[in-house]
Amino acid sequence: MDDAVAFAPFRPRRGRAVALVAAVVALVIFGGIAVLLPGADRGGNWTVGDRIFFAGTGIGIAFLLWRYASIKAVPTRTTLTVRNLLLSRTIAWDQIVDVQFSGGDPWVTIELADTDRVAVMAIQKADAEAGRAEASRLVALVQALSPPAPGPDDLARG
Template sequence: MTEPGAASVSSASRASFRSRRGRRMAIVMAVLSVVLFTVLALLVAGPDAGGDWVVADRIMMAVLGLGLGAVLWRWAIIAAVPDESGLSIHNLVGRRHILWDEIADVTFDEGDPWATVHLRDTESVAVMAIQRADGDAARGEAQRLADLVAESRTRP
């Protein structure tokens, strides 16, 4: 059931915010790092072939690739998800749900790497899901977020 005033909000405006370029690059690099480090771990010369790599070294190389892949995968799942009560921000480190009433302003100044949500208590929270690398699309997404904040103020 929709709330009064919510009918004017399109389903597209409530879509999740996600970086396009950063997400694509992180996924490609995560897969590449896992594959590359695993292949290297299998191909390096061990003591039986005149090399210095023992089984523990090979395992650590594969684990390093998995670790790097995990960090890159975490970058790929950065998002900001709007709902009726507020905005859930999933940055590289940490998650936070901010109520619409707590948001004072949204900025995406020239030179900033991502959009910023300024809270009424003077705190600022980065919205890494809206990244400068996405160019004009990122500016549009920052405006969409600002519109959602403005729309939330008009609801009863």
């Protein structure tokens, strides 16, 4: 596999597109509400504070949706940096014990040597075949870049 393809960032496809469109819609709707609310000058009782609240709500929703759209996992030769909705984490390849993409989980989960589990939200079941292909690419990277597990001969010498 070509290095450019192998080390390309993992990103969700459908979820990213939906989140970006929804962010724009939220800004338009809440911004429109903030602008069009009738104030005292137009026979209404909405205040500037109400307008700021609606505009802020739209900005907050758009920010969360943008953050969701920016979910990714970036592989390098030494690490995998996972950026999920709230947290980012950099993991050395030799710390990854298992990659799971089955059951009812909506995205890939990696199990670490310290028994911690990390969701990789960038590889999602909603992406169907593309998601399965990306999960396979992650498994191939883990196998290629993790040191081999110690065999019986290594344990006897240890």
